[in-house]
Amino acid sequence: MAKIGVFVCHCGENIASMVDTGTLVKAMSDHPGVAICNEYKYFCSDPGQETVKRAIREHNLTGVVVAACSPRMHETTFRKACAEAGLNPYMLELANIREQCSWVHSEKNQATSKAIEITRSLVEKVKRNNELKPISVPVTRRALVIGGGIAGIQAALDIAGAGREVVLVEREPSIGGHMSQLSETFPTLDCSQCILTPRMVEAIQHPKITVMTYSEVEEVEGYIGNFTAKIRKKARYVDMSKCTGCGDCIQKCPVKKIPSEFECGLGKRTAIYTPFAQAVPNVPVIDKSRCTYFKNGKCKICEKSCQIDAIDFEQQESVETFEFGAIVVATGFQIQDTSVYGEYGYGKYKDVITGLHFERLASASGPTAGKIQRPSDGKEPETVVFIQCAGSRDPSKGVKYCSKICCMYTAKHAMLYTHKHHGSNSKIFYMDIRAAGKGYDEFTRRAIEEDGADYLRGRVSKVFEENGKLIVRGVDTLLGKPVEVAADMVVLATAMTPQPDAKQFAKRIGIGYDEYGFYNEAHLKLRPVETAKAGIYLCGACQSPKDIPDSVAQASAAAAKVLGLFSREQLEREPVVAAVGETTCAGCWGCVYACPYNAIEKKDITDRNGNLIKQVASVNPGLCQGCGTCVTFCRSNSIDLAGFTEKQIFAEVMAL
Amino acid sequence: MGIQEQYRSEAAALLSSGEVKLVIGFGEGSTADRRRPLFARTPEEAQKFVLDAACIANLSTYLVTEGLLSDGKKVAVFLKPDGIRSVNILISEAQLKPDQVVILGYAIDKAEITALEGRNISDFSLGEEIRSHTPPPHILQEAERIEEMNPAERFEFWKAHFSKCIKCYACRQVCPMCYCRRCIVDVNQPQWVSTSSHTLGNFEWNIVRAFHLAGRCAACGACDRACPVNIPLRLVNYRMGKEVIDAFDYCAGENSSQKPVLASFKQDDPETFIL
Numbered sequence: 001m002a003k004i005g006v007f008v009c010h011c012g013e014n015i016a017s018m019v020d021t022g023t024l025v026k027a028m029s030d031h032p033g034v035a036i037c038n039e040y041k042y043f044c045s046d047p048g049q050e051t052v053k054r055a056i057r058e059h060n061l062t063g064v065v066v067a068a069c070s071p072r073m074h075e076t077t078f079r080k081a082c083a084e085a086g087l088n089p090y091m092l093e094l095a096n097i098r099e100q101c102s103w104v105h106s107e108k109n110q111a112t113s114k115a116i117e118i119t120r121s122l123v124e125k126v127k128r129n130n131e132l133k134p135i136s137v138p139v140t141r142r143a144l145v146i147g148g149g150i151a152g153i154q155a156a157l158d159i160a161g162a163g164r165e166v167v168l169v170e171r172e173p174s175i176g177g178h179m180s181q182l183s184e185t186f187p188t189l190d191c192s193q194c195i196l197t198p199r200m201v202e203a204i205q206h207p208k209i210t211v212m213t214y215s216e217v218e219e220v221e222g223y224i225g226n227f228t229a230k231i232r233k234k235a236r237y238v239d240m241s242k243c244t245g246c247g248d249c250i251q252k253c254p255v256k257k258i259p260s261e262f263e264c265g266l267g268k269r270t271a272i273y274t275p276f277a278q279a280v281p282n283v284p285v286i287d288k289s290r291c292t293y294f295k296n297g298k299c300k301i302c303e304k305s306c307q308i309d310a311i312d313f314e315q316q317e318s319v320e321t322f323e324f325g326a327i328v329v330a331t332g333f334q335i336q337d338t339s340v341y342g343e344y345g346y347g348k349y350k351d352v353i354t355g356l357h358f359e360r361l362a363s364a365s366g367p368t369a370g371k372i373q374r375p376s377d378g379k380e381p382e383t384v385v386f387i388q389c390a391g392s393r394d395p396s397k398g399v400k401y402c403s404k405i406c407c408m409y410t411a412k413h414a415m416l417y418t419h420k421h422h423g424s425n426s427k428i429f430y431m432d433i434r435a436a437g438k439g440y441d442e443f444t445r446r447a448i449e450e451d452g453a454d455y456l457r458g459r460v461s462k463v464f465e466e467n468g469k470l471i472v473r474g475v476d477t478l479l480g481k482p483v484e485v486a487a488d489m490v491v492l493a494t495a496m497t498p499q500p501d502a503k504q505f506a507k508r509i510g511i512g513y514d515e516y517g518f519y520n521e522a523h524l525k526l527r528p529v530e531t532a533k534a535g536i537y538l539c540g541a542c543q544s545p546k547d548i549p550d551s552v553a554q555a556s557a558a559a560a561k562v563l564g565l566f567s568r569e570q571l572e573r574e575p576v577v578a579a580v581g582e583t584t585c586a587g588c589w590g591c592v593y594a595c596p597y598n599a600i601e602k603k604d605i606t607d608r609n610g611n612l613i614k615q616v617a618s619v620n621p622g623l624c625q626g627c628g629t630c631v632t633f634c635r636s637n638s639i640d641l642a643g644f645t646e647k648q649i650f651a652e653v654m655a656l
Numbered sequence: 657m658g659i660q661e662q663y664r665s666e667a668a669a670l671l672s673s674g675e676v677k678l679v680i681g682f683g684e685g686s687t688a689d690r691r692r693p694l695f696a697r698t699p700e701e702a703q704k705f706v707l708d709a710a711c712i713a714n715l716s717t718y719l720v721t722e723g724l725l726s727d728g729k730k731v732a733v734f735l736k737p738d739g740i741r742s743v744n745i746l747i748s749e750a751q752l753k754p755d756q757v758v759i760l761g762y763a764i765d766k767a768e769i770t771a772l773e774g775r776n777i778s779d780f781s782l783g784e785e786i787r788s789h790t791p792p793p794h795i796l797q798e799a800e801r802i803e804e805m806n807p808a809e810r811f812e813f814w815k816a817h818f819s820k821c822i823k824c825y826a827c828r829q830v831c832p833m834c835y836c837r838r839c840i841v842d843v844n845q846p847q848w849v850s851t852s853s854h855t856l857g858n859f860e861w862n863i864v865r866a867f868h869l870a871g872r873c874a875a876c877g878a879c880d881r882a883c884p885v886n887i888p889l890r891l892v893n894y895r896m897g898k899e900v901i902d903a904f905d906y907c908a909g910e911n912s913s914q915k916p917v918l919a920s921f922k923q924d925d926p927e928t929f930i931l
């Protein structure tokens with residue numbers, strides 16, 4: 001015989017002001033199978049929980065329904081209370097009469113009858129609940145970090161620093177990401193390479209970190225604590241174990257005029273190359289699409305020039321499989337393709353460049369050795385116009401958001417330009433100056449007050465060429481007048497956008513993304529580094545536009561989450577898993593395809609002599625996440641989900 | 657030699673050589689224009705096969721009889737293109753092994769019968785034919801008429817039809833795609849679909865069946881012909897099939913390596929319905 005205890009919570013005034021709890025208690029007390037029904041101001045409080053525990057002991061309850069808030073809030077609280085009183089924690093149900101009732105209604109009688117129906121249906125469910133035991137699964141204490149920008153490097157170092165193994169996967173030939181392209185960094189103007197390279201070197205030398213460059217994550221399967229990832233290592237055509245990084249091959253390569261991606265096309269590279277001098281690892285790759293040997297079958301000059309035979313034209317790409325317990329996604333950003341701004345003449349006029357180009361011009365290791373020179377003729381520009389929000393906050397160009405960093409780096413650019421070229425003239429078109437951050441407002445002020453940056457509030461409508469000058473036409477909205485500036489160079493502060501393949505990649509590993517392709521956190525405020533998929537974490541600019549301090553902070557936060565997970569050898573999992581009824585399963589494999597976690601396998605049913613009778617579906621409880629997809633798919637109704645069985649759901653529905 | 661004689665002797669040869677253990681075809685029916693399934697296990701029985709324009713049933717439904725193919729032996733069967741299409745679907749749903757089925761294919765055009773080339777399912781490429789296949793004009797007209805109704809009229813239309821249903825499950829028995837060992841309507845713990853034939857229960861049954869056949873129906877019309885109270889079932893399945901083609905560009909039974917459309921995912925599946 002069922003003996004159910006029903007506990008109606010007032011939640012202060014939250015529930016009691018809209019639901020007549022007295023009526024609810026009366027209705028439940030009369031319901032068949034209910035042994036005791038109480039109401040109280042806060043059942044989640046200590047005395048409230050004590051009441052529940054006492055009732056379980058005194059009335060030998062077989063099930064408990066707490067009519068209160070969402071199970072997301074207090075399911076754990078009351079499960080614990082049940083367990084402490086000797087009742088299986090899965091014999092508890094929460095009837096949500098707050099979020100789903102009192103908060104959303106304004107008519108008390110109706111809200112009360114709805115609360116009665118909700119509670120009644122959960123009483124009917126709990127009568128059919130079964131005792132369940134949590135499943136424990138082992139945790140593989142090795143982390144996969146995807147993306148070797150500053151965010152990925154930081155996360156990897158923090159995890160490895162706590163003694164856990166990390167595999168850091170970067171698809172470019174070197175780690176470093178965008179930060180390696182920057183000249184000096186706001187708000188302190190320290191040289192980007194100088195603060196980044198020690199981290200890169202630390203990562204590659206760390207005994208717990210395996211850095212896999214020129215590699216991509218091809219497939220991720222599994223679940224928190226137990227992921228399997230396939231990583232494709234592209235062929236470098238240089239043996240990493242032999243190469244000393246002497247660079248002889250690069251010197252000798254006859255194909256020298258390839259626009260360098262790292263230099264944003266402002267410099268050139270060879271077909272065998274390292275993207276930049278401080279690359280980590282300092283091992284070149286052969287760009288197969290440009291190499292003369294791969295194109296015509298003749299050359300191999302690099303092979304001859306290498307003293308230690310490190311060049312290997314026969315090298316093949318390879319796929320390695322690893323087990324991981326947690327994944328950190330740090331795939332970063334791209335800058336927006338500026339060709340959407342035809343009116344600014346990008347791509348048409350050589351001297352209209354992006355902020356990233358400017359970083360390369362200002363960088364001591366860049367193509368001009370740090371001299372600001374115009375790409376068209378190499379002259380030093382006298383007047384430079386910077387256009388902020390060139391892409392950001394412009395719904396018509398598809399980017400509604402603020403890229404967050406452009407105000408700051410534009411101020412930095414104006415400053416660097418003045419420092420490098422005294423008597424220069426920088427004009428900045430802006431919408432607002434957003435300089436929230438430690439030392440940020442002071443930084444932009446310094447640009448204005450000490451370095452003479454001339455800020456003009458307004459938008460630019462057009463950039464065109466006239467008598468060898470770039471004419472920038474816009475409005476100064478503070479003066480309410482049109483302005484025209486004759487410039488020698490125009491720098492566009494282009495929007496930070498997700499990686500072009502961000503959406504496909506998210507689908508591959510099973511995480512969510514927003515309308516642009518930035519990855520979704522589990523909760524913007526309370527769970528900013530977790531994704532909705534347990535065991536996968538985020539950091540850096542792949543989640544939203546970020547500067548270096550934010551990227552690094554988030555990377556350390558993600559590492560802390562990973563280390564928290566790795567602090568245990570076993571993980572307790574909810575026993576809400578599916579099971580197949582083998583007598584009725586028709587072996588159509590619909591559920592096998594449908595299961596998003598690949599948790600369903602095919603199983604042979606044999607007779608006593610081992611002859612195959614039929615094949616049926618079989619759920620691996622270690623992999624099943626209890627999503628219920630298979631249950632809804634199965635036509636013959638052969639699958640059931642523990643904790644949410646068809647009988648339970650049916651009883652719940654029929655009680656309404 | 658006419659096609660009937662050709663297939664009689666071919667069936668006999670298949671049986672006497674032991675290549676197949678059974679040939680499923682047509683025999684004389686109760687009236688001159690009706691044909692009845694005939695199961696031949698000996699070359700002599702094969703001489704009773706009839707093949708003419710009255711042989712319209714989709715015999716593939718017998719292939720999924722429980723236990724028939726579990727000994728690994730082969731079975732031959734007379735099939736029209738719609739039957740071949742169902743074999744494709746059954747293979748893709750792992751209910752048949754391609755090598756266990758020998759197909760004696762034929763097509764009916766008006767009163768004309770022609771033999772189809774090929775004996776193994778892989779010999780038939782039906783893709784284009786199936787895509788361009790449209791139901792007979794009177795069915796299409798009826799489908800369009802229903803399409804033009806407003807939701808209330810449409811509901812009344814189906815209510816009138818479904819209220820006639822006597823839950824005999826003939827539609828299910830005749831359907832090759834209804835191969836479940838236990839149908840959802842036979843589940844009584846809990847009783848999702850009520851068994852008595854009142855309008856609500858009838859709606860539940862007919863709509864469940866429509867969903868279960870979405871993206872799986874071979875358009876053979878067997879259910880429609882089987883229904884003793886003349887519910888135009890193929891209109892339901894036709895509409896569901898159209899829906900699946902529009903949403904997923906998927907046409908059931910084009911080949912035997914399709915993945916079940918409602919159970920599988922593609923990275924570029926439209927997500928317009930997900931908020």
Ligand SMILES: Cc1cc2nc3c(=O)[nH]c(=O)nc-3n(C[C@H](O)[C@H](O)[C@H](O)COP(=O)(O)OP(=O)(O)OC[C@H]3O[C@@H](n4cnc5c(N)ncnc54)[C@H](O)[C@@H]3O)c2cc1C
Binds near residue numbers: 147179217551
């Ligand atoms: C012009 C400009 C100036 C800036 N100046 C400053 C400044 O002065 N101060 C400051 O604080 N910030 C500055 N920033 C911002 C700074 O660049 C970013 O905050 C920082 O680079 C973000 O780091 P990240 O690791 O998240 O991303 P990234 O640097 O983009 O690194 C991501 C890495 O992941 C790799 N990757 C991507 N997809 C995959 C994949 N599928 N598999 C494997 N690897 C992958 C990429 O190749 C890359 O190496 C500036 C940005 C720009 C554009």
Ligand code: SF4
Binds near residue numbers: 585590616617634
């Ligand atoms: S969907 Fe149902 S019938 Fe099909 S394989 Fe899975 S459990 Fe069996």
Ligand code: SF4
Binds near residue numbers: 577625627630
């Ligand atoms: S409930 Fe079913 S579909 Fe969902 S994870 Fe478990 S086995 Fe897979």
Ligand code: SF4
Binds near residue numbers: 822828862885887
């Ligand atoms: S054949 Fe007709 S009457 Fe029989 S169950 Fe199907 S729809 Fe109902």
Ligand code: SF4
Binds near residue numbers: 839841
């Ligand atoms: S109606 Fe559905 S459950 Fe019943 S036999 Fe057909 S496919 Fe199976």
